[in-house]
Amino acid sequence: MAVEQDLVERGWVPALSPADADILCVCGEPAADLAGVLDRIWDELPSPRARTTVVAAADIDGALTACARELADPERQASQAGARNNDAGSPDSGDHGQMDDGDMDHSQMDHGQMDDGDMDHGGMDHGGMDMPMPDGIALAGQGSDRDGLDLDELQVPLGPVLPFWPAGLVLRCTLQGDVVMSAQADWLSTGPGAEATVADSRAVVVHQTDLASRLLRLAGSTDAAGRMERIRNRALASGSSAASHGPLTAELSRLKRSFLLRRSLRGVGRVGTDAPRPEAGTDVWDRLLGMVEAAVSAAAGVYQPPSRLSRQVDAALLADLAAGQELGRVRLIVASFDLSPVAALTAAAR
Amino acid sequence: MSGIVQVAPVWAVAAVLLTVLAGVAGAVFEAVVQARSDGRRGGLLAPVAETARLLRQPQRSLLSADVLLWRIGTAALPIIAVLMAAVLPFGSWVIADLPVGLVWFNAMDVMVWAAVWLAGWGPNSAHAMIGGYRFLGLALGYELPLMFALTAPAVAAGSLRMADIVAGQETLWYVAWMPVAFVVFCAAVLAFSLHRPFDAPAGADLGGGVLAEAAGVDRLLLLAGRHMLLAVGSGFAVALFLGGGAGPFLPGWAWFLTKTLVVLGVLLVVRRRLGPLRPDQLMAPAWLVALPAVLVQLAVVAVVAVARG
Amino acid sequence: MLTTVIFAALALIAVAAGIVVFRTDSMARATYALAVSFVAVGAMMLQFGLDYIGVVTILMMVMEMAIMAIFMVMFMGMNPALMPMDMVHNKRGSLLIAGGVFVVLAAGALLVPWPARRGAPAVDLTASLGEAIMGNKMLVMLTVSPVLFATLVSAVVLANPRGRYRDYPPPLAAPGDAAGGTDHGGTGSDGGTAPHDHGHHGGGH
Numbered sequence: 001m002a003v004e005q006d007l008v009e010r011g012w013v014p015a016l017s018p019a020d021a022d023i024l025c026v027c028g029e030p031a032a033d034l035a036g037v038l039d040r041i042w043d044e045l046p047s048p049r050a051r052t053t054v055v056a057a058a059d060i061d062g063a064l065t066a067c068a069r070e071l072a073d074p075e076r077q078a079s080q081a082g083a084r085n086n087d088a089g090s091p092d093s094g095d096h097g098q099m100d101d102g103d104m105d106h107s108q109m110d111h112g113q114m115d116d117g118d119m120d121h122g123g124m125d126h127g128g129m130d131m132p133m134p135d136g137i138a139l140a141g142q143g144s145d146r147d148g149l150d151l152d153e154l155q156v157p158l159g160p161v162l163p164f165w166p167a168g169l170v171l172r173c174t175l176q177g178d179v180v181m182s183a184q185a186d187w188l189s190t191g192p193g194a195e196a197t198v199a200d201s202r203a204v205v206v207h208q209t210d211l212a213s214r215l216l217r218l219a220g221s222t223d224a225a226g227r228m229e230r231i232r233n234r235a236l237a238s239g240s241s242a243a244s245h246g247p248l249t250a251e252l253s254r255l256k257r258s259f260l261l262r263r264s265l266r267g268v269g270r271v272g273t274d275a276p277r278p279e280a281g282t283d284v285w286d287r288l289l290g291m292v293e294a295a296v297s298a299a300a301g302v303y304q305p306p307s308r309l310s311r312q313v314d315a316a317l318l319a320d321l322a323a324g325q326e327l328g329r330v331r332l333i334v335a336s337f338d339l340s341p342v343a344a345l346t347a348a349a350r
Numbered sequence: 351m352s353g354i355v356q357v358a359p360v361w362a363v364a365a366v367l368l369t370v371l372a373g374v375a376g377a378v379f380e381a382v383v384q385a386r387s388d389g390r391r392g393g394l395l396a397p398v399a400e401t402a403r404l405l406r407q408p409q410r411s412l413l414s415a416d417v418l419l420w421r422i423g424t425a426a427l428p429i430i431a432v433l434m435a436a437v438l439p440f441g442s443w444v445i446a447d448l449p450v451g452l453v454w455f456n457a458m459d460v461m462v463w464a465a466v467w468l469a470g471w472g473p474n475s476a477h478a479m480i481g482g483y484r485f486l487g488l489a490l491g492y493e494l495p496l497m498f499a500l501t502a503p504a505v506a507a508g509s510l511r512m513a514d515i516v517a518g519q520e521t522l523w524y525v526a527w528m529p530v531a532f533v534v535f536c537a538a539v540l541a542f543s544l545h546r547p548f549d550a551p552a553g554a555d556l557g558g559g560v561l562a563e564a565a566g567v568d569r570l571l572l573l574a575g576r577h578m579l580l581a582v583g584s585g586f587a588v589a590l591f592l593g594g595g596a597g598p599f600l601p602g603w604a605w606f607l608t609k610t611l612v613v614l615g616v617l618l619v620v621r622r623r624l625g626p627l628r629p630d631q632l633m634a635p636a637w638l639v640a641l642p643a644v645l646v647q648l649a650v651v652a653v654v655a656v657a658r659g
Numbered sequence: 660m661l662t663t664v665i666f667a668a669l670a671l672i673a674v675a676a677g678i679v680v681f682r683t684d685s686m687a688r689a690t691y692a693l694a695v696s697f698v699a700v701g702a703m704m705l706q707f708g709l710d711y712i713g714v715v716t717i718l719m720m721v722m723e724m725a726i727m728a729i730f731m732v733m734f735m736g737m738n739p740a741l742m743p744m745d746m747v748h749n750k751r752g753s754l755l756i757a758g759g760v761f762v763v764l765a766a767g768a769l770l771v772p773w774p775a776r777r778g779a780p781a782v783d784l785t786a787s788l789g790e791a792i793m794g795n796k797m798l799v800m801l802t803v804s805p806v807l808f809a810t811l812v813s814a815v816v817l818a819n820p821r822g823r824y825r826d827y828p829p830p831l832a833a834p835g836d837a838a839g840g841t842d843h844g845g846t847g848s849d850g851g852t853a854p855h856d857h858g859h860h861g862g863g864h
Contacts, residue, residue, distance in 0.1 A: 017477075017557040019410055019565040022403070046407040046565040151733050156476045163557055177733065178480045178629065218555050220546070220625030223387045260625055327480055328628045331555040419687060450710045457718035463725040464694065471687055471728075486729060493722070510711065637812065 016163050018044035023067045024051045037161060151176050164214040164331070166339040171318065173330070180330050183322040185315035204298035205235045205244050207338075212291040215284070215335040221261055227251060235299075245299035252292045261285075269321050269333035277317065287336040314339055354439045354513035356447040362436070365445050369435045370428075372581035373574060376614050380577075383618060400573070407566035412473050420472020424568040426465035427575020434458045434582045439512050441595040441603025451512035452504055455586060456497060462542045462579065463489045466551060466560055469572060473563035481559025484629050485551035488541055491636030492548075496538035498644045499531040502651045503590045516594035525591040527654070530647040532591045534640055536617060539583030543576050546621035550629055552576075584613040666706055673699035684744055686731040694724035711785040 015021035018041050026038060042051055050067040054060050158171040169187060173180045209232040216225035228251065235244045255261070265285040273281035282290070314337065322330045374397055381396035411417070437444065437451035448454050463486060470482020504510050506528070507518030518524075525532045541548040544560075552559040564572055588594060588609040595602025597609075627635075676696035680689045697720035704713035747753070781787035793800055 016554055017562040019563050019569070020558060020561070044410075046410055048406060152735070154476060163554060175476065175480075178483050220553075222384075223622060226387050260623075264625060264628065264631065326628070326630050328550065328553070328555050329630065416685060416687065419691070448710065448714075450714050453711060453714045453718065457714050457721070460718050460722045460725075464691070464721050467725055467728060468687075468691070471732075483729065486725060490726075637816070641812075 014163070019046065021045055022049055022071060023064075024049070025064070025067070026051075026053045027055075041161060153181060158330075164218050164335055166334065166337075169318075169334070169339060171322065171330070171334065173322070173327075175327070178327050180322050180325055180327060183319050183330070185318040185322075187315060201298040201301060202235060202240060205248075205295050206232055208291045208295035208298065209235065209244075209248070211335070211338055212288060212295070215288055215291070215332065218331050218335050219261060219265060221258070224251070224255065224258075224261075242299060242301065245296065248292065248296045248299050252289070252296055255289065255292060265332065268329050269325075269336060271317070271321070284332050284336040291338075354442050354444055354447065354516060357443045357445065359445070361443070362445050365435055365440070366432050368440070369432055369578050369582060370574070372585070372610065372614070373431070373578035375611060376581050376618065377573075377577045379615055380618050383622070387622065401570060404566055404570040404573075407569075409566040409568050410563060412475065412563060415474040416472050419468045421568070423465050423468025423470075423472055424564060424571045424575075426461065426468070428571055428578050430458050430461050430465060431575060431578035431582050433461075434579075435585070437512055438582065438585050439516055439589055439594055439606075440585075441601060441606045443603070444513065447511065447513055450510045452500055452510045452515065452590075455512075456500060459496070459538075459542045460493070465575075466544070469564070470551070470560045475563045477556045477558070477562045478560050481551040481553075481556050481562065484553075484556075484559065485544070487629055488548055488550065488632050491632050492538045492541040492640075495534045495636060495640040495644045498641070498648050499534040499538070500590070502528045502531040502644075502648050505648070505651050505655050508655070512589060516589055516596075519593045519596065523591065523593040523596075528591065528647060528651060530643050531651075532587070534644050535587055535590065536613075537640070539580065539587060540617060540621070543579035543583060545576065545580055545617070547624040547627050548632075549626050550632070553626055580617065581610070581614055584617060585610045587613050662706060666703060669699045669703045669706075672696070673703075681747055686735060686744075687728055690724050690728040690731060693727075694721055697721075697724070708780070708784050709788065712788070 022045070024038070024042055024045060042049075048071055050070040052063040052067050054063050154175045156173050156175045158165070158173055169185065171183050171185050173183045175181070209228050213225045213228035213232060216222075216228060227247075231244050231247050231251065234247075262285055265288065266283060268284040269287075270283040271277065271280055318334060318337070321333050325333065377397040378394060382394055385396070434455055436446045437448050437454050444451075466485040467482040470478045470480075470485070472478075503515050503518075503524050506524060507515040509515065509518075537548075540546070544552050550556075550559070552561050556562065561569060561572055585606070588606060592609050592613070595604075595606040597605035600608075673696045676692045676699065679692040680696070683689050683692060698717050701713045701716035701720065704716060707713075790797065
């Protein structure tokens with residue numbers, strides 16, 4: 001998140017996909033498997049590009065400046081580009097670009113998305129069919145849709161790295177067109193250090209506003225998301241959460257008055273009322289308001305550790321809610337839950 | 351205003367340049383607005399910087415991508431914008447005074463369907479593909495209301511030639527008695543240029559949708575094409591509903607340019623009030639609200655046209 | 660002279676694109692090759708002076724090909740990779756029929772004596788063509804078109820009111836909760852569903 005703030009100050013823009021990005025900034029120490037994911041994402045960046053790893057908040061400025069200098073350095077970039085072209089000739093160039101039927105990793109460049117910093121890489125599976133396989137990729141399989149027609153379906157894993165996506169989640173979807181027919185959620189194992197339990201009201205403010213801003217961006221309210229992000233950054237930078245109380249209350253009332261957003265999010269991802277969860281009976285709109293309300297109460301000094309269930313239960317719920325939904329709605333549903341590791345997040349900027 | 355005159359084909363170069371510049375103007379305005387709302391500084395030079403950055407990048411190659419179709423799709427967007435501009439009367443000049451100029455415009459915006467779908471299909475990537483699907487779903491929704499909205503000025507002017515439609519507004523601009531058609535037309539312009547609230551095909555929840563895999567020149571062409579389409583669409587809105595180059599004191603082309611830039615600005619600003627529509631929210635408003643409304647509008651226009659003799 | 664050259668070029672493009680439809684290795688390419696062929700035919704109609712019909716042909720054909728491409732992908736599950744495909748069936752029979760039809764049409768075009776021109780072509784070719792074809796049935800056509808259109812739209816809306824994105828599998832709940840209502844909050848949006856979590860959608864979008 002501090003990285004995001006730094007970007008805003010520099011006037012840089014977070015990219016939505018690796019094709020759009022120039023810099024890959026990894027926050028935190030990646031686990032060994034994550035390094036594999038990151039390498040593939042690094043492959044997808046078009047030259048000229050630069051890469052850096054940031055572990056502590058103080059390093060951010062220096063690291064990003066170094067990246068900028070590296071990008072502007074023509075000799076270094078030319079030699080890198082030359083090395084890439086040589087690589088592309090090898091038979092394993094299947095990894096270059098890496099887009100086949102099933103595969104979607106889109107990194108969320110320059111976004112402090114990798115909160116835990118430790119992720120495994122979920123394997124990519126293709127729908128293994130006995131069909132002609134050009135370049136070794138299977139064609140889409142056949143599955144029946146709701147009207148009983150036999151239509152094509154793709155196996156597409158969403159995550160673990162996507163814009164506005166909870167870190168470490170891999171949602172394996174069976175996609176027919178743009179409708180997810182069924183999904184299966186998997187968590188990449190988090191390594192040590194992701195579950196530090198320093199928790200105070202400021203951490204809650206930062207965390208909840210972060211979640212809310214992601215959801216707002218996905219729902220298209222970029223103005224509201226921008227304001228939420230500014231509140232988050234100010235809370236992060238300052239020592240206490242009290243200063244955010246005013247802006248948060250204003251934001252909450254503004255959200256409640258926004259007719260279009262409410263109409264757009266109402267009824268999406270409604271959890272059954274009999275579910276043994278704190279979110280029973282809510283839909284995405286309710287959960288959005290819940291996030292902001294939690295931030296407001298934390299800013300007022302009332303600290304409540306978030307009640308979280310185990311990730312396996314989360315996974316089952318996500319799979320249920322995502323089935324039969326259009327892909328955009330699935331993204332909103334995923335973004336509306338607090339899917340961070342079970343222990344509360346640290347307050348440090350990761 | 352004197353009649354519209356068709357100029358020599360060599361002026362087509364100027365037309366292309368003008369379209370590109372109008373697109374750039376739109377891009378600059380959008381970038382400034384976006385930067386303001388994100389709290390970032392700058393934005394004024396963003397399109398120039400973005401162009402420079404993209405030109406530095408090589409195009410990406412993807413596994414099993416259909417490169418021919420992909421390049422065709424990305425290159426087609428700006429070309430379609432220029433072809434549309436060919437029948438647009440700029441003040442009192444037009445490059446190609448087709449007797450069916452309005453239908454040509456409609457044909458070109460249908461070409462956008464093909465271009466965007468190809469740009470989504472080509473890269474062999476699920477997110478881009480879904481972007482292409484979303485666009486076709488969106489297109490089916492806006493196309494019929496657009497066609498009927500286009501028929502309204504044609505019926506009022508009694509001709510499909512753009513010059514006649516502009517001339518028919520000498521007494522009263524069409525927007526005054528065809529407001530529904532005007533609104534639907536503007537919505538359709540936003541839709542075929544993939545701007546909010548209709549940018550689901552290029553949306554953030556798809557990692558950029560049809561833009562997801564494009565880098566370098568491809569990306570530049572796609573982004574430029576979007577802005578150029580919006581600019582040319584605004585120009586058509588002016589010619590069809592806002593009187594073309596009509597206005598006191600200034601020459602026709604100056605008024606036309608001013609009005610186009612105003613419409614462009616309004617279209618870019620009004621988006622902030624409306625979030626992007628998800629695909630499952632697109633169909634109902636188009637078919638159940640926009641289409642009957644524009645049909646009623648068309649009936650009103652037809653009755654008036656018949657009554658006038 | 661120039662018109663003949665252009666006509667010949669367009670004709671060649673149309674036929675060549677048609678051949679490409681069957682020889683190419685990808686369904687999307689086949690679809691768009693067909694689109695190119697149709698566009699060439701539309702351009703030829705422009706050469707006849709039939710402006711409106713030519714441009715509308717181009718419009719309709721590109722639109723149709725774009726939709727057809729989706730159907731192809733939907734039913735055949737192709738990916739953009741180029742794979743050798745064989746799209747011809749019943750080769751012998753279709754070759755005979757195609758050859759026969761070509762001979763008949765070519766004979767008609769070349770051997771039928773064209774009438775001599777009387778008078779000059781009308782100013783508005785489209786209107787005169789329409790009147791020549793439909794004559795005094797024009798009013799019937801004009802009335803039938805909107806009725807047809809309304810029927811089509813109503814049929815689609817009736818058949819699939821919520822469209823593609825409605826709940827699937829259909830919720831087992833009582834029909835009351837699926838209809839309308841944007842603010843059902845947490846109250847009774849489920850009736851008698853399976854005991855575990857089940858996503859419900861309380862109402863319209």
